[in-house]
Amino acid sequence: MNLPDTITDHRKNWKWTLMVQGTVWKCTGYNSILHQAVAFLTIVFLLACSGEAAEPDTVVPRSAWSVVAPDETLLKKKPNGRIRYISIHQTETPFPDTVDDIRRLRGIQNWHQTNSAGPKWGDIAYHYLVASDGRIFQGRDPKYAASSGTVYLTQAQWEAAPLNKNGQTTASKPDVSKPGASEGHLTISVIGSFNDQLPSEVMRRNLAKFVALKLKEHQLTIDDVYFHREIACWTDCPGQELYDWFRGVSRELRARGPGMNWIKKELAVLTGGN
Ligand SMILES: [Zn+2]
Numbered sequence: 001m002n003l004p005d006t007i008t009d010h011r012k013n014w015k016w017t018l019m020v021q022g023t024v025w026k027c028t029g030y031n032s033i034l035h036q037a038v039a040f041l042t043i044v045f046l047l048a049c050s051g052e053a054a055e056p057d058t059v060v061p062r063s064a065w066s067v068v069a070p071d072e073t074l075l076k077k078k079p080n081g082r083i084r085y086i087s088i089h090q091t092e093t094p095f096p097d098t099v100d101d102i103r104r105l106r107g108i109q110n111w112h113q114t115n116s117a118g119p120k121w122g123d124i125a126y127h128y129l130v131a132s133d134g135r136i137f138q139g140r141d142p143k144y145a146a147s148s149g150t151v152y153l154t155q156a157q158w159e160a161a162p163l164n165k166n167g168q169t170t171a172s173k174p175d176v177s178k179p180g181a182s183e184g185h186l187t188i189s190v191i192g193s194f195n196d197q198l199p200s201e202v203m204r205r206n207l208a209k210f211v212a213l214k215l216k217e218h219q220l221t222i223d224d225v226y227f228h229r230e231i232a233c234w235t236d237c238p239g240q241e242l243y244d245w246f247r248g249v250s251r252e253l254r255a256r257g258p259g260m261n262w263i264k265k266e267l268a269v270l271t272g273g274n
Pocket of ligand 1: 088089090148228237238
């Protein structure tokens with residue numbers, strides 16, 4: 001069985017809410033304003049109890065593309081805990097792609113689940129993926145830590161090691177026997193390869209909006225956004241061109257390029273300028 005996704009859960013909540021609402025109306029009389037108010041407050045209360053934020057319309061639920069169940073036994077070994085960082089990745093698949101987004105997603109998921117040359121990751125590695133038309137697809141359940149071919153550095157290691165001219169960490173490879181430092185990351189991967197090219201404007205725009213939304217949802221700041229190459233050794237992910245667009249080319253003190261400014265603006269809109 002697939003993991004329950006947020007949108008399905010919300011449907012369940014709505015169904016439950018409407019059932020309760022129907023019962024309240026049936027028992028108390030539909031025309032009474034007082035009773036309608038009671039029904040309305042019941043809905044508000046139940047929605048508040050659901051404890052989950054609704055995904056925006058641009059987010060495609062997992063159920064719309066995944067036909068394969070994740071390996072829950074494997075995933076449960078790496079709980080994600082509280083989300084403390086957002087990290088941005090690329091899938092390193094062709095761009096532009098001759099394969100449509102859903103087939104590509106299924107292919108990536110299959111590789112991540114059954115890759116005989118490396119670790120089996122139980123499910124698609126990332127929590128969200130940005131498709132060629134700018135839609136955001138739900139991937140692995142964020143309650144489980146992401147997977148990647150690298151071990152993420154700890155906060156202290158990030159701070160201790162400067163980045164090189166390509167924005168890559170100069171830290172030495174962490175001890176892979178230590179507990180997974182990838183915990184606490186919400187990973188968003190852009191479908192494609194971006195060493196020599198940028199994703200389209202709609203992809204970048206929606207990525208920036210989505211990052212801002214998730215920063216707000218998890219009560220994080222712009223400083224909690226990282227790029228894979230900054231936090232793990234031996235990777236150029238998410239591609240030089242995309243990285244430069246976000247961070248800017250001076251790289252001094254991780255200078256901010258247009259991408260970070262887009263996220264900042266979106267975040268300011270969401271938080272009323274704060
Ligand atoms: Zn990556």
